[in-house]
Amino acid sequence: MAETTKKVFVKSVSRNTLAKQVVERIVQLLVSGQMKPGDKLPPEMELMEELEVSRPVLREALSSLEMLEVITRKTRGGTYFNNKIGSKPFSVMLALSVDNLQAVIEARMALELGLVTIAAEKITDEELQKLKESIDRIAESRDNNYGESDKEFHRIIALSANNEIVEGMIDSLLIAHNQTDRQIKYRERELTVEHHTAIYNALLKRDPHEAFTQMYRHLKYVREKILQTVQSLDF
Template identity: 80%
Template structure:
């Protein structure tokens, strides 16, 4: 159903307006077929009026959608649903679940545990060398500022699985990694190096069972650490 002048209709957000509600309403345009991948969204002013929300709330929601790869904001052109979002349903599901921390962590674990076992059979010597470099960079980092190298470690493993069918899942995995990483209140460089080194050694031996075991050991610790300081609502 469309509103006046052919505009997509959006139900206004009632009660206390939250960024999450705005995200859900914007995604409904895509889910219900009112807009398609690549289509331009209504302007910021139109969305504010239709959803009855303030500019800060709307911009927070749009920033989240952009981070998750759902939309692209182009200077002087407007905001668009990404062309490939239709082939990446995991990004949409992630956007709808961003406030469900346990679910986000579980999703990351499910994806990474599957990918690391496949990676153990397919990772190249070049990729192993890059993986080792990330561990060295973390070990050499100052002030425990190694978040990007941590993410790169997991990215290399994910893509070394070399499966085009799960590319959309990998995008979601990296977004989930960024989400969980942002919630870590203190870093333990030496422990990270220990966990990553154990995973690396399992991959270097081409041992999928050991790779699974070491990745689970690492992610279980991350899960407990995050949930200890961020209790779910």
């Protein structure tokens, strides 16, 4: 018996940032309840007609959704929403909010402030040692090109929460970190080492309140620095 697909109704999009708008419209099919995780999307031709876009634009959008693990495309089998789409909702929202830097920074702060307090209770001695090593690498960097070590510091803290439900948020944290990191035009190694060391010492003492305070201090500085840089570029 031939497999049938559901008839869905989506709004056409303007010619501006087409691929991103297509991503938003397809995600909206889930949000609105028209389609559910595991459902098969309409064929490409039907989507192109409904959205009034070209095949390259549609395929660019589908590639983005596949990278976000929202959909799976099967050779000769069609395109499906993933059954576990709910495991990475923050990743999807961050990707769709790429042009809203303020929202991305606030999302990063919300995630990291929660994770660092859990880390203070659960972080292992081995993870603390890795944190210290990441700080040492930043301190020893000669060209101020320590972005990867910086990200590793924050990744270790997030993973130390050791919580299956939180795991989906860690990818989101790294997406937010990458998006904000790209806005940093100059780095201040000594200040970064100072901030990271203060967070490390709070975790070493297993003090969630101090860990929260020091992480907030660090992220607040990063937020102000990035927004000031972006504002200066606008003039």
